[in-house]
Every structure is written in structure tokens, then in C-alpha cells.
Amino acid sequence: MLDKNYFHFLKQLIALEEDEENEEIREEFTKLSPQERELRGKALLGLVLEEKHFSPANHELATFGRQHQKPLPLFSLETGDVVSLLPESLNDVVFPIGTVYEKTSATITVAFNKGLPPWLVKGSFYQLHKSVNRVTYKRMAEALDAVFETRNTRLADFRDISLKEKSPSFEKNSNDKIAWFDESLNASQKEAVRKSLEARDIFLVHGPPGTGKTTALVEIIRQSIRKKLSVFVTAPSNTACDNVLERLVKTGLNVIRLGHPARIALPLREHTLDFKLALHPLSHQIHDCQSNLNRLFKREDRYREKRSPGPDAKRQVRSQIEELKDEIRRLRKEIFSCVMKEAEVIVGTPTSIQDKSMREKPFDVLVIDEATQATEPVTWIPMTRAKKVIMAGDHFQLPPTVRSKEAEEKGLGITLFERFYEILDPDFRQILERQYRMNEQIMGFSSMEFYNNLLVADESVKSQTLSGLQGVTACADTIEPFVYIDTSGKGFEEKLEAGSESRYSPEEAVLVLGELKKMLEAGVPPKEIAVISPYSAQVRFLATQAAACLPAGRDPGIEIDSVDGFQGREKELVIVSLVRSNMEGEMGFLADTRRMNVAMTRARRKLIVIGDSATLSSIKFYADFIKYAERIGGYKSVWEL
Template structure:
């Protein structure tokens, strides 16, 4: 039976492992060589970050100064010819503007999405007058953007709008500042973490904490997960948790966080993306654990907005009093203005009105300050993205723990931002999946793709890192090949998923769908050649896409629900093509709207019962582009729970040994099919 928060109604009174006070680090004898190592590393990191900043500027320049508007729109970077439908406000007081296409057609599905930073402009609007906002929400027909502060007056006169993705250079400023702070740190916790990461110091450990007798809150954890929780308690400096697909990494982090809070400790939880942060907030909220999500409401999932700092401020009992005072202040200000124009009030009346206006302003300021302090002081768990952790609120507060999730998806400079606030660090991730997305062409260890987690994983001993090995997602036939190629054959399929099949699902009756669970549908020899998308450089394969749609039709006809299926591809052009073929321009796609079609990169961290993967590349030269990074295939293959179908051209792909091994594996489990059949 699942263990819930209600089993421990007052976690503050529950006795767990005693809180260990972290001593101030002992002064370490500094060698000239140590200083040289620190200088060299952070100088190199600064250069890499400047290269990335330059690449980002060049990309922005290419997208918005050199491309035609139709190419920008086709590339998902802009939406043109929009009507303004509505102006309203969210609970945090941000102004929301809702737009729709003038043509009354659906918005491009593969364009701007929730959380994206955008610039609003009109016909011939000067760039200096174009406000920046964040996409608050969108559906098939409408897109809503949130703005802070006043909007320019031209918006009231404009009748045609456009939204375009905007560059956000403040991210780079925050990362440069973090590099400076870490490099210059001396006799502080961040200096300890820096030196550990460079191999200049070894992490400290407390006495081993036995699993037996440990007061776990989640009683359903497996032995490896329990070991990770105990190792987190032993670590005085840092612990790495390597979490392969489906092994319950987030669940372990939630247990560690709940344990810390039960001892009265404070925790900063951070991840590179808003989606990863929201996932952790949702997990903590399930156990009714109080948590505060810091960040723009527009970039936070609607499911957890009630946990945001701004929402809590707006929901505070004093917020209503502030609203009443502001309404009264506005009323008095208008009265004063009208009477000044008409010259109809005496000096005494003017004096009384000025005094009341001043009193209201002081009361509003005081109430805001009190709300702010009450909400913030009650926030024992704060969740923010790496860049969001540069918020002055967080910078002014020290945390007993900093927990980093998806640590292999954040570039090193961004990861240092939350670490600057740490007493003790837990980092969780999987360096066998996709690295951070960067624009610079540099590869390997000489690039921002090589993360802080990876470097620590190479340097730390076994007492400071642990790998989770029991997975709860994939049929063992889907799991075996990734386990062999990426995880030293160490992954174990839990009995609950080891042999689960599609006909275990409601309404699925076709037994022929069950075996094999892992398939490769080979298009070699059929002439399904790839095409380059104009203006983006991405690739599509129309004939392969039609084969994927045909295969999808067979699965749907067998009774599998659209919501249980994902169709993914490494290439955005193929994603767009598949979207057009499967959903088209239907305003009301019904159940088919629940079928997910996305890129492999965007689907990392997700799962579905059935996953179809369109590999696209098919050419006489055997060029496979970024499919050569086999970590992308690891992500693609490990999203499926009961059925994985890979569609591709073996003649092109198998020039790389990895794909040759994959083809041989599917043959060995009876999963190879030629599209000729």
C-alpha cells in the first residue's frame, strides 16, 4: 500500500536522524598549483560561455534580421497577423493579452509554447517600444501572453499584432556572475564544492547510516532507493544520484526533501527547466508538503500555480485589504484631480485629502512588506530554475540543502547559481541521456555540453555517488538493449513491468500487438529519401512519415487510446509533418488531440505505453547528423512502457556500429520487420 503524508500528520514532531550542524570549513592550505587550477578552469568556462553567448546572438540575428517572415513562422520562431481578443489579469496581477489568428484558423502546433519569452510588436512598431512577455497559456486557437508593468499606448491603436521569440541575455549575465563568485570564493561552503569539483579536496562523510531502522516516510522505496536516502544523510558535502530511465530518481529526491523538512531544515530545489521544477513541486504537493515555487507564473505549469510565491502573496488575507486601499487611493486621486481642475475645494479639505492619500500609501507599503515577510519566512522548501535561483530573495537566504534535479541537462555555469546558496548538495541526473542544449559547435569535454555532474562523477569515489538500478517503466525487451549499451547491463526490470503487455490495458484485445515489445521497421531499399526543410536545416522524410501514420492506425484500431501513445522524432521538420498528417487543421481533433507528437529532446523525462520513433535519415552517403550522438537514441528508446516501434533506414543508420547492434538485437527478440512485408 502506498505510504502517504497522513501517516505522519505532524512531521515537525517526528523524530528522524538528528540535524547535523555544518561546521565552517577548515581553512585549507592553498598551494600555488591549486590557485592555478582554479584560475585555468574558470577562465576556460568564461570563454566557453562567451562563445555560447556569441552563438546565441548570431542565431537570433539569423532568425530575425536575415530570414523572411514566412521562414521565421515556419521555423516556429514567430506568429504573425494576430488579433487582440482580450485583456485581463492573473491572480499575481500580471496583465494578460490573448490573441488569435485573423484567419480564424488554428495556431501552428509547433510554434511558440507556454513559458517562451516573446516580443510583441505591431505593423512598423519601433523595436524600442516592443514589450517583452512570457507565453502564459495556449490552446489550438488562442495564445495568451503575460506582461509585467505598463504597456505602450500603441497597443490600443493597433489592429494587427505579431509575437516573436526573444533573446534573453540576462541569463548569461547571471551565469557570468556565478562564475565570478565561485572563482573568488575563499573559506566558504561554495569554495569547498568548487575544490571538490576540481579534485583539490575530498568530500567529507559521516558514519554510515544503516538502512535497517531508518525512519523512511515512503515505505514503498526499494533497497537501492533506500540506500540513496541513507547516503544523503551520511554525506556532509555532496552526493551524486545517477538515475537511469524509470528508476524513480525524483521519488528519491522527494523522500530526501521530506526527511530534511521533518528535521526543521531548509531546502532549495533547483533544475535547469521549468518542467523539471514543476514535476518536483507536484510530487511534493502530493504528500501535502508545503512548497514555494519561485518564478514567473507564465512559465509555471497551471497545475501548480497555487504553490507559486506570487500566487501565495495574492491569496494572503492582507491582499484583499491592499486591494481595498488601492481602490480608495485611486478614487481619492481622481477626486483631487477633478477638484484641482474646477478649483472647488478649500485648503483644509485639500490638506485632509493629501493626508489620507499619504496614509493609504504608507499602509499599502506596510501591508505588502508584512505579506512578503510572512510568506517568505514560511517557505522552508523553495523550488526555482537554475537561473531563477539568482533571484535576490534566494541570494539573501542560506539553505541547509541544495538539491539539483536533471543535473546533466544544465550547463556548468548555470548549475553554480543555486550551489552558491548550499550547505550540503545532492545532485541527480543521468549523463547517459541528452546533454544540455547549446548553440556552440564545440563538442565533448571542451564544451558546455560536459556538465558539472559528469566531472564530479569522474572524480568522486563510490561513497559519494550511487546508481539506481531497478526500473518501473519498461518491458524487459525494451530495457535490455539500452541497459547493455549504456548501463553495463545493470538495469533490472521490476516484476510489475517485466512482462507487462498491451492487452493488459482496457479495451486492447488484439494479441498480435503484444509480441515483440521492441520492434524495428526497416525502410531500406524502398527509396524513402530524406528532404532538408527550407530555412531551418532540419530534415523530414515524407514517405517514412506516411508509414508511421499507417502503423499508428493499426495500433489505434486495436483499441489503444491516443492518450497512451507518443510519436516522436529527432527532427523538428518531421515532427511538423507528422502533426499535419495525424491531426491536420482540425479545430476539434477530439481524442486525437490527446496523442502526443514531439521531438525526442522535448520528450526526455516522459513516458507512454506505446512510442513510435521516426528516425528520418535516409541517404546514399550514410549521413546521420546528430543521430550519431547515441544518447539521443537512449532517450528515444526508453520512453516506451509496453511497445516500442523504431522506423528507419538500416542501410543509412547501420554504418554506425551502435545501430548495427540495435538491428541485431531486434532480430534476436523477433522484432525486426522489413517495410517490404
């Protein structure tokens, strides 16, 4: 039985996690040369400054590239990464922290909150290194302290429900007929919306792959706004936040996206708070004040150097400076107030609710999407400011990433969604049953193993195959929706990548590329294909080999990614390379079957899984998967190809 001390225990676990992340960074800098860090996608070297400029929201930007406009490495720093800027020729300087704002094949742009360093000039060489963002750890600890200490608040109610000291409830006499914004919602989606609106405290929306979880959440949000309730929508990643934001914007709602514009998808940046503030009619007055302020600062410096004119003139300049500062503060406050009043819903990552501009603002409804990808301490951050919480996710897909083995073993990977799912009465959760993504053969094993056979493929997708796509030749390869290719007995032994713990299989990669070529020759569009693997070493190997051997060249539009990186995505054709093949039957993190659930539910029309049954069958789940493939006629041995 848990008690309040559990939250002190969680603080200890996040301290372990922070220590582990710091140790990883230290170890990388100690063990790996800058060149090796660049190969791992943790750094960019030999950069030259191309341009200093400003974003529309007034962030100072620096754009870097390689000499002679050479392309940047294929696997590298990404938009939103926190980075340190290092000069290659200077020592003993403070390395400024920035955020990757934008990236092309040949350039990378970084935003610096505290301004550009004076030593950043053209003609020199620079490095960018991935860094640690410590703000999240600080805000998690603060949230857990608040949960522990609070009394007689909504946060205290949420805490007590999580400790089974209190039960949640529904509003009494709330049988109001709902006027649906989206009439196409199915029965389980409508039930999730209805119960979410009636719940007073907590409600869980369980959304298996392809079941329209985001569609249901958008309806919940719109219905809440209709009731004049303030709504904050959050998700643990910027990508997930952008996904909800995009859907909300399409409904015509006035949405504000919190967070650094650099971490937000380019087409959606116009909805960020920074951009809306910058575009407000009063913002030009702030620019005028800043220009006048800069002139007064220069005048004050001249007075200080020349010791003239007299003290009265100096006091007058100082007084004017303070007046302008006050005016800027007043204008910013007025603009912020106007922009926030016009907003119907606010979207941001869990930590963004604690930004200075949002401090102390409560929300009637907190909607947490992808709640099963956030650790419990992260989830409590936005809950400190909510009156009601709707969580959506799927605890049978990948859990949050936990670096510290000790913290994971002690339970940091168990989400608050999972805990509520176990302790709440079933009335306070709703599974979405109809799925709109996969052919029913692709869906079948996942439904059977994880969802009590509750999933039903919608008529629009249940029989779809690649042969139904325009320009695709109808043949055996494009008509069958599900294939497992067994490499057993071929000697495709896995290998350990030098300098890492990740594994790859060159022979299996050749087989993957062979299947890929067949699909391309049958007319499957490259942009509708994904090749995924649980192992990053296999992803890197496949990407290198694909660039060398595919006729379309380096970038044919095919996505090659890790299973973890592809969660939440989908393609018409997905090829899964499982890699593990060893005499001992060792499975590594494939033993977490949730990873396989993600892998096999990304495909809409065809799923190809490649692996060694002799190794895989050491775990019952995979043995059952292979039996399922045999039962539906989807099993092939590599010896038959």
C-alpha cells in the same frame, strides 16, 4: 589539472553562447519574413486584442486571437516563452517584453511585467515574436565570479571539490535508523536516500530511465525537512520543476514554487509565491493602499497643472503619497515573511534563487533534479547559496542544449554532474537499478550499452505488452514488445527541409503512419501513443500527414514530438522514426547515442523503431542495436510487411 581560472574560461564560453543566440535572432529577422517565422513557430501574426485583464497575482494580461476566432497554428509559441509585442501599423515604438501566460487552440494570453503599452487597443492588428531572455546569462556570469572569488565558505568547499583540491565526506556516527515515509522504496533507492542524508558536501543519485529517481528525491526532501533543514529544490526546466512540485504537493507538504506563473503548469499555479502572496489576508490592505495612491497621484497631477492650491497642500499630498508607499512596502514585507515562514520547501529554476525576494537566503540542502540537463554555469547559480548539494540525473541521456558550436567543442556541454561523477569516490554516488517503466525486452539494449547490465525490470512491468490493455485486441502486433523495421534497399532517401538544416523522409513517414493505423485498429488508445523523431522536419511532416489521413482527425490525442522534446515522458506505445538514409552513411547528431537511449526508453509496452540499417550500421552502436533486435526476434525488413 583544472584550477580556479577554469571559471573564467566558463565565462568565456557562456559569452560565446549568448553571442550565438543573439546572432540567431538577428539572422532570423534578416533572412525570414514574418510569415516564415510564423511557419517555424517563432511568431504569431495578424492577432487582434480580445481582452485586457489581471491575473489573480495582479499581473497585467492581454489576450489575443485571430479574427472570427480562427484557430492558431498547430506549432507555435508556447506557455512560458518570452515574447515581444509588435503593432502591425505603428513604427518607432518601444516593443514591450512579455511572457506567454496561457494558450488555447484559438487564443494566446501574455503577461506584461511593466504594464500594457498605451497603444494596445482593440481594432488593430498585432504580432508576437519569440525573444531572448538575457537574465540567465547575467546570473551565470555573476555565479562564476562568486565561485572564483569566494574564500572560507561552503561555496569554496564545493569549488575545491570540483577542482580535486578537496575531498567530500560523510557525517561521522550517523547510523541513525531511518523511519521511511515511503516503505515501498527498493534497496538501491533506500541506499541513495541514506547516503544523501549522511553526505556532508555532495552526493549524486544516478537515475536511469524509469528507475524512480523522483520518488527517491521526494524521500530525501521529506527526511531533510524532518531534520528541520531548509530545502531548495531546483531543475533546469520549468517542466522538470513542476514534476517535482506535483509529487511534493501530493505528500501534503507546504511548497512554494518560485517563478513567473505563466511558466508554471496551470493546475500548479496556486502554489506559486505570487498566488500565495495575493491570497494572504493582508493583501486586500495593499489593494486599498494602491487605490488611494492612484487617487493621490491624480490629485497631484491636477495641482501641478493648475499651479494651485498653495505649496503646503502640495507638500501634504506628496507626504501622503510617501506614507502610502512606505505602508505598501511594510505590508508586502510582512506578507512575504508570513508566507515564507509557513513554507516547508521551496521549488524553482536555478535562476529563481537569485530573485530579489530570495537574495541572500541560504539553504541547508539544495536538491538539483535533472542535473545532467543543466550546463555547469547554470548549476553553480543555486550552489552559491547551499550548504549541501544533492544532484540527480543521468549523463547517458541527452545533455543540455548548447547553441554555439565553439562553446560545445570547448566543453560547455559537459555538466557538473558528469565532472563530479568522474572525480568523486564511488561512495558518493548511487545508481538506481530497478526500473518500473519498460518491458524487459525494451529495456535490454539500453541496460547492456549504457548501464553495465545493472538494470532489472520490476515484476510488475517485465512482461507487460499492449495486449494487456483494456480494449486492445490480442494479436502479433500487440503481443510483441519490441520491433525494429529495416527500410534498407527501399530507397527511402532523406531530404533536407527548405530553409533549415533539418531532415525528413516522406516514405518513412508513410511507413510510420501505416504502423500507427494498425495499432489504432487493434484498439490501442490514441492518448497512449507517441511518435517521435530526432529531426524536427520529420516531426512537422508527420504531424501534417497525420492530420490529413488519420480517421480521428486533426487531434486524435496522439503525441508527435522530437526525441529531445519527449525526454522525461513515457507512453504505452512509442514509434521512433530515425530518418537518416544516405549513400555516405552520414548520421548527423544521431552519432550522439544518448539521443537514441532517450528514444528507445520512452515506451512501456511496445517500442517500434524504423530506420535504414545500411546507413545506421556505419556506427557500431546501431549495428549492435540491430543485432540485439535480431537476437530477441524483433527484426523485420520492410520487404516482409
